[in-house]
Amino acid sequence: MTDVTATPPTDERPWLDASLPVEERIDLLMTAMTLAEKVGQTHQVANIDPDADAAEIASGRISSSLYASGPTGGNERDEGVLVGNIDAAQRHAVEGSRLGIPLLFGRDVIHGHRTVCPIPLGIAASFDPDVAEEIGELAAREAVVDGVAWTFAPMVDISEEPRWGRVAESLGETPVLAGRVAAGLVRGFQGDDVSDPDRLAACAKHFAGYGLSAGGRDYDTVSVGENTLRNLHLRPFKWAVDAGVTTVMAAFNDVDGTPMHAHEHLLRDVLKGEWGFDGMVVADWNGVGQLVNAGVAADLREAAVLAIRAGVDLDMCGGAYLTHLEELVESGEVDVALVDDAVRRVLRLKFRLGLFERPYAARPGASNAPTAESRAVALRAAQAAHVLVKNDGVLPLDASPDGGSVLLSGAFVDEGDALLGTWVLDGRGEDVVSPGAAMRARLGDRVTVADGRFSDVTLQQARRAQTSVLLLGEHPSRSGEAQSVTDIGLPHGQLDVLRAVARLGKQVVAVVYTGRPLDLSEVLDLADAVLVVWHPGVEAGNALVSVLLGDIEPHGRLPMTFLLSTGHIPTSTHQRPTGRLIRADVDHEEGRYIDALTYPRLPFGFGLSYTSVEYGAPVVSSPTLPVGGSVTLTVTVTNAGDRPCREVVQLYFRDPVAEVTRPLVELTDWALVDLEPGQAREVTFDVDAEQTAYAGRDLTTRVDEGEIVLLTGPDSARLQSVSITVRNDS
Structure with missing residues (x-):
């Protein structure tokens, strides 16, 4: 953003005086606003068009725009953010409108922008809030070059449901881990002063209980009491609020029958009242409109009443507020004080970000392409995410020239995009150092790299090699939003290859790329060593080679429990005592399951090192x-x-x-x-x-x-x- 005040303060626009306290500037601006202009500040659109939307912008009917390919934008790429479009739209708002209120531009910058780091579940595996802070700072520094002022991260939903694809975006199953790592990300995104031109507004999401979606089915209902919410699911949000997060997103789900976009008690009484959160609550994509789908509102008009009363300040991509709030206030059905509170929170964010002083995004000559510095951050983060869960003395591999032959095989060997993970809007596959490239560079003729498309060829190659390193796991299209599964086993065919290679009697190392805890029981039985590496980002190959060859010691730990099977869901550290005593060593005798033990295969916090x-x-x-x-x-x-x-x-x-x-x-x-x-x-x-x-x-x-x-x-x-x-x- 260009550090120039677009319109100097005048007697007609005293709120542009940056020397005044923020709350005083808000008061001055609110006094000057019409009801229609206030309502406009509660309306967000997607992918604003500076030409087609020019009149709406100039009239003050649009407050904000997000850039995304659609409501599940993490699953598909878009054209990216065009700074020219942002500045053209901003000119209509700042120079062409009566009040000169700048627009707020948001985008999902989840685990890196151009330099992509491990998925959030991998960040949590580091158990290191400082790593999270470094990732957030890097992401902010790169995203602002594209004009992004606000990111919809971190996601702090607690879940013990690995079928749910969005565990990839989570920060683990325990409140303290998720809360501390979230606080690190918030500090990284926002810095000590969110008005710093190289920082972003962060957003804690999804408030609340989203990780409890029934059956792991995205957007499903949630049955939970407030005691469990307070003792478990609300706690990481409180960490984020205490860290100064400027926005919170309402969740799609209901909580025991009340959709969160209509949940006045949790949003207004607890978040804004009890916790003193003075930031902005944003709807999820058309979350206000979806109150109609949920069957608690007859139409968008009624949905707008429920949401504004509940405490939703900004209506994302729905239009319910823009269409109905003005008339609802005039008819007396909605107290104008509720609208004023929402508008104050929107304006407070814009003032805190410094948008009134620096509305324009263009930074001539600036670039956010990966650099040696940004890659160093991504490498440290990826290394910290590697979790060694088995090692029968095979690792680290001998790095010397006469250390023996190695086969590196699997669908991920020369992949780029697949190693970036879900919710990557601006990363590029060509920026990724693949495992194959890194292994070739390090071991030269000692390594055979093959994509493993033909199992008979893989077996021939494995027979000739001293050690086979098999890259297993799931493509990121199998995790993330609306990507739930009924079976947490490996994708079809991968175990067949592993079984066949293991029968050769050679050393086998399994490397698992994943966005969720998987059933690794047979992998752990068959392989001599197993690494869980999540989806690691642009430095995937270099991180893997550095761990395999012992340049660095593996030190990640599992942020979620890995179960014996899909049928064991849910099992986690959330377990509470029951009336019948549970002992892990004899619980199979106590009627827990008649066909299996109940303990997890790999417990929360588990991880090995080379010592x-x-x-x-x-x-x-x-x-x-x-x-x-x-x-x-x-x-x-x-x-x-x-x-x-x-x-x-x-x-x-x-x-x-x-x-x-x-x-x-x-x-x-x-x-x-x-x-x-x-x-x-x-x-x-x-x-x-x-x-x-x-x-x-x-x-x-x-x-x-x-x-x-x-x-x-x-x-x-x-x-x-x-x-x-x-x-x-x-």
């Missing part, structure tokens, strides 16, 4: 934890192997007796610890009573006196415990 790390028993500084105070927990971790590593030391807790049922284990903190071979380090966590807080039966937050069990270990299944007593000394 072994030993954990001592946790020790607390005091057996009592005063309400309002804290204790320290210390655990000694020792690298017992001969390679360095980064260990993700995890802290969980369990509340044995509470007013409502609580999780059997709940992640509350973690630490990233670098260990040299043979090194032991004491890792200390500060634990305060507020970390044990939860919403009770009356939905208010409480901290109970009594026993709390703290547990430390490398993942949610391998834990050692120590008990403390929470006590109110006041």
